[in-house]
Amino acid sequence: MPEPRSGERRLPARRAVLASAAVGLSSALTAGLSGCSTASGKGGGVSLTFAWWGNDDRAARTEKAVRLFEKEHPGVTVRTSNAEFGAYKQKLATQAAGGGIPDVAQLDYRQVSQYAGGGALLSLGDIIEKQQIRTSEMDKSFLRTGSYEGEQYAVPMGRGITGYAYDAAIYKKAGIPTPQPSWTWQDWAEANRKIAALGLKSPDGRPLTGCNDGGGNEDVFEDWLRGRGGRLYASQTRLGFTEDDLTEFWTFCDRLRKDGSVAAARDSTQAKSTETSPMGRGLAAADFTWDAPFPGYPALLGDDVHYAPVPTTGGRQGAYFKPSMLLGVGAHTAHPKEAVALVDFLLNDPRAGDILSFTRSTPPNRKIAARVAATLEGAEREIYDYAQKLEKYGLDAPPTAPPKGDIPVQIAFGRAYQRVMFEQATPRQAARELIDEANRELRS
Amino acid sequence: MSTVTTGAPPRADDTTPPRPASGRRPRRERQWPAYVFLSPWMIGALVLTLIPMAVSLYLSFTDYNLFDPPHWVGLRNYTEMLTEDPRYWRSVGTTLLYVVIAVPLKLAFALGVAMLLRSLGRGRAFYRSAFYAPSLLGASMTIALVWRALFNDGGSVTHVLDAVGIHTGGWIGNPDLAVYAVVLLTVWQFGAPMVIFLAGLQQISPDLYEAAALDGAGRWRQFVSITVPMLSPVVFFNLVLEMIQSFQVFTPAFAISGGDGGPADSTLFYTLYLYERGFTASHMGYAAAMAWMLLIAVGVITLILFRTSRSWVFYADEEGR
Numbered sequence: 001m002p003e004p005r006s007g008e009r010r011l012p013a014r015r016a017v018l019a020s021a022a023v024g025l026s027s028a029l030t031a032g033l034s035g036c037s038t039a040s041g042k043g044g045g046v047s048l049t050f051a052w053w054g055n056d057d058r059a060a061r062t063e064k065a066v067r068l069f070e071k072e073h074p075g076v077t078v079r080t081s082n083a084e085f086g087a088y089k090q091k092l093a094t095q096a097a098g099g100g101i102p103d104v105a106q107l108d109y110r111q112v113s114q115y116a117g118g119g120a121l122l123s124l125g126d127i128i129e130k131q132q133i134r135t136s137e138m139d140k141s142f143l144r145t146g147s148y149e150g151e152q153y154a155v156p157m158g159r160g161i162t163g164y165a166y167d168a169a170i171y172k173k174a175g176i177p178t179p180q181p182s183w184t185w186q187d188w189a190e191a192n193r194k195i196a197a198l199g200l201k202s203p204d205g206r207p208l209t210g211c212n213d214g215g216g217n218e219d220v221f222e223d224w225l226r227g228r229g230g231r232l233y234a235s236q237t238r239l240g241f242t243e244d245d246l247t248e249f250w251t252f253c254d255r256l257r258k259d260g261s262v263a264a265a266r267d268s269t270q271a272k273s274t275e276t277s278p279m280g281r282g283l284a285a286a287d288f289t290w291d292a293p294f295p296g297y298p299a300l301l302g303d304d305v306h307y308a309p310v311p312t313t314g315g316r317q318g319a320y321f322k323p324s325m326l327l328g329v330g331a332h333t334a335h336p337k338e339a340v341a342l343v344d345f346l347l348n349d350p351r352a353g354d355i356l357s358f359t360r361s362t363p364p365n366r367k368i369a370a371r372v373a374a375t376l377e378g379a380e381r382e383i384y385d386y387a388q389k390l391e392k393y394g395l396d397a398p399p400t401a402p403p404k405g406d407i408p409v410q411i412a413f414g415r416a417y418q419r420v421m422f423e424q425a426t427p428r429q430a431a432r433e434l435i436d437e438a439n440r441e442l443r444s
Numbered sequence: 445m446s447t448v449t450t451g452a453p454p455r456a457d458d459t460t461p462p463r464p465a466s467g468r469r470p471r472r473e474r475q476w477p478a479y480v481f482l483s484p485w486m487i488g489a490l491v492l493t494l495i496p497m498a499v500s501l502y503l504s505f506t507d508y509n510l511f512d513p514p515h516w517v518g519l520r521n522y523t524e525m526l527t528e529d530p531r532y533w534r535s536v537g538t539t540l541l542y543v544v545i546a547v548p549l550k551l552a553f554a555l556g557v558a559m560l561l562r563s564l565g566r567g568r569a570f571y572r573s574a575f576y577a578p579s580l581l582g583a584s585m586t587i588a589l590v591w592r593a594l595f596n597d598g599g600s601v602t603h604v605l606d607a608v609g610i611h612t613g614g615w616i617g618n619p620d621l622a623v624y625a626v627v628l629l630t631v632w633q634f635g636a637p638m639v640i641f642l643a644g645l646q647q648i649s650p651d652l653y654e655a656a657a658l659d660g661a662g663r664w665r666q667f668v669s670i671t672v673p674m675l676s677p678v679v680f681f682n683l684v685l686e687m688i689q690s691f692q693v694f695t696p697a698f699a700i701s702g703g704d705g706g707p708a709d710s711t712l713f714y715t716l717y718l719y720e721r722g723f724t725a726s727h728m729g730y731a732a733a734m735a736w737m738l739l740i741a742v743g744v745i746t747l748i749l750f751r752t753s754r755s756w757v758f759y760a761d762e763e764g765r
Binding site: 090093094096097114115117118119120204265266267268269270272276404405407408411414415418419421422424433436437440441 | 509510511512524528529530531596597598613614616617618619702704705706707708709720723724725726
C-alpha cells in the first residue's frame with residue numbers, strides 16, 4: 001500500500017465526526033440483543049421435537065434411547081437438539097417468547113415456575129392419573145417438585161442430592177472421625193480448624209485450609225437453613241428466611257475464613273470449576289458439591305476423596321432430593337399423545353433406563369435405579385450408596401419448585417457474599433442488600 | 445473553500461454546482477433509481493435499527509419477562525433504576541472509572557506509537573500492520589479468555605510480577621485489580637486510533653516543522669505548538685469514538701469475570717449489568733430502560749465534548765475564523 005503524500009488527505013471535518021458519533025450511539029441500543037434460531041424440519045407421519053442440555057456422554061446416550069423409541073413407534077420421528085446449559089436456557093426462553101417450546105423439553109428445577117406460570121407447559125395431572133406417564137415407582141413428594149400452584153407440569157428425570165467431598169487421608173491425619181449423617185456445623189468448623197492447624201502447604205506453597213468457603217453458595221445456605229427447620233422461599237413471592245438468619249450464616253462463614261480455617265477470598269472468587277476451586281488447587285481439603293459432579297473429584301484428586309453428608313444442626317439433615325432436571329411437554333404441541341409416550345418411555349422403560357444409566361443422576365424410577373446401580377462401581381457406586389444411606393437416615397420433604405425470580409436471587413447470593421469476603425460490607429449490610437434485591441425480583 | 449469571500453461560514457449547499465433553471469423537472473424524475481438502489485439499506489435500517497429502537501423504547505415502559513405479554517408500568521423501570529437499585533449505580537461508577545482511565549491511556553499509547561512509526565522510514569507498513577493486529581483479535585472471546593489465564597492466580601503476569609518483587613496475586617480474583625486487567629486489554633487494542641493518528645500526522649506539512657526548527661524550537665516545543673493543534677481534529681475524532689465504544693465495553697468484561705461482573709461487582713460494567721438484567725433475570729423492560737439511559741447519557745457526554753471542542757479543536761477548513 002503506497003504511503004499517502006502529506007497534505008493529500010483532508011483532516012476529518014466536524015461533520016464526519018458527528019456522523020460517526022451517531023452511528024456509534026445507535027449501536028448502543030442494539031448491543032447485547034441477540035436471538036437464537038431454531039431448526040425446522042419435515043417428515044411424514046408424526047414428527048416430535050425434543051431438546052435437552054448436557055455433555056457428550058449424555059447426548060450419545062439420549063440419542064440412543066430416542067432411536068430405540070422411534071423403532072418401537074413406527075411413523076414417529078424425533079428431532080433432537082441439545083446445547084450446553086447456558087445457551088440452552090436462552091434458546092428455550094426465546095422459543096417460549098416466540099410462541100412455542102419443543103414438544104418435549106428438559107427443564108431445570110428453576111425453570112418450572114417460569115414456564116408453567118407463563119403457559120408454556122402442558123398440564124400433566126390427567127395424564128399421570130390415566131397412567132399415560134407412570135409414576136408408581138417414584139417417590140410422591142419427589143414427584144411434587146415438578147408442580148406449580150398445585151398442578152403437575154413436569155416430571156423429574158433424575159434425583160440429585162447435595163453432599164460433601166472430602167480428602168479422607170487429610171481428615172485421618174488431623175484426627176477427625178469420618179463424617180456421619182448426624183455431624184453438626186460445629187463439628188465441621190472444628191474439623192476445618194484442625195486441618196488448618198496441621199500446617200500443610202499447597203503445591204504453590206500456601207497454607208492448606210479445611211474447606212472451600214461455602215458462604216457464597218446458596219445451596220449450602222439452604223441446607224444450613226433447612227437443618228434449622230427453615231426454608232428459602234415461603235411462597236412464590238416471599239422469602240422464607242430473615243435478615244437475622246442470613247446474617248448469622250454469613251458471620252459464621254466470615255469468621256472461619258478470617259481465622260484461616262476455610263479458603264481465602266481471592267481463591268474462592270477465582271473458582272469456576274473443580275480444577276480451579278481451592279480444593280482442586282490443593283488449597284482446601286473439602287468442598288460442598290452435588291452428587292452428579294462428585295465422581296470428577298476422585299478422578300482429579302485421587303481415591304482418598306470420598307463423599308460425606310452435609311453437616312446438620314442437632315442431627316437434622318438439611319440435604320434433600322432435588323430433581324437434577326425434569327421433563328415437560330410443550331403447551332402447544334401438535335402431538336400430545338406421542339410426546340407423552342416419549343416422556344414415559346424415557347422415564348420408565350427398562351431398556352431406556354439401561355441406556356441412559358446415571359447420566360442425569362439417580363433415575364427417579366426406583367426399580368430402574370436399583371437395576372442400573374448393580375452395574376456401577378467406584379465413585380458412581382459411592383454416590384448411589386450415599387443417597388440410599390441418607391434416605392434411610394431420614395430427610396425432610398423437598399420444597400416445591402422455586403419461584404420465577406430464583407435464578408437472579410441465586411446469583412445475587414454469591415455476589416453479596418463476595419462483598420463480605422472483600423470487606424466491602426458487613427454480613428448484616430450484605431444480608432440487608434440481598435434481601436432487598438430478592439424482594440424486588442420476587443415482586444416482579 | 446477559499447472561493448467563499450462573503451464572510452459567512454461555508455455551507456454544504458454552496459458547494460453544489462448551480463443548476464440550470466430548465467433542468468429542474470428531469471432531475472426530479474430521475475430520483476427514483478437512487479431510492480431503488482438505496483432500498484436494501486433503507487429496509488435494513490428500518491427493520492434492523494429503527495423498528496427495534498421503537499420497540500425497545502416501548503418495552504422500557506413495560507414489565508416484560510419474555511413469557512407473559514409486556515405489561516405497561518409507566519416510568520417504574522426508570523425510577524427503580526435510579527432510586528432503588530444500588531447495583532445500577534455501582535455499574536455506572538465502574539463504567540465511568542473505566543472510561544476515564546482506559547480512553548486517555550489508549551489514546552496516549554496510540555499517539556505515542558504513531559509518532560514512533562512516523563519517524564520510521566523503511567518497514568513502516570510492516571510495523572503498522574503488526575501493531576494493528578491486536579485490534580483485530582482483541583474483541584474476540586478467545587483473547588479475553590487468554591487474558592483471563594494471564595492474569596489469574598498462577599498466570600504468567602503474576603509470575604513475572606512476583607519475579608520483580610511485586611506480589612499482587614491473581615488480578616482476576618481481586619476486586620481492586622480486576623478492572624485494570626480489562627483496562628490493559630483495551631489499551632492493548634490501540635491499533636485503530638493509531639492508524640488514524642498516523643494518517644493525521646502524515647498530513648502535517650514538514651514545512652511547519654522546518655520553520656519551527658529554524659526558529660529554534662525543540663522537539664517538545666514542536667510537539668506542543670505544531671503537532672497537537674494540527675492533530676486536534678484527529679484527537680477529537682478518536683476521543684469521541686473511543687469514548688462511545690468504551691461505554692459499551694462488554695466482551696472482555698464478560699469473559700474476564702466469567703459473566704457475573706465479579707469479584708464483588710468490580711467488573712460490573714453497564715452493558716454487562718444490562719445483559720444480566722435482560723437475559724439472566726428476564727427483565728427485558730428494565731434492560732431496555734437501561735439501554736435508553738445509556739443512549740441519553742452517552743449522547744449528552746458527546747454533546748458536551750462537541751461544545752468544549754470549539755475551544756481546542758482546530759479545523760483546517762475553518763481557517764480565518
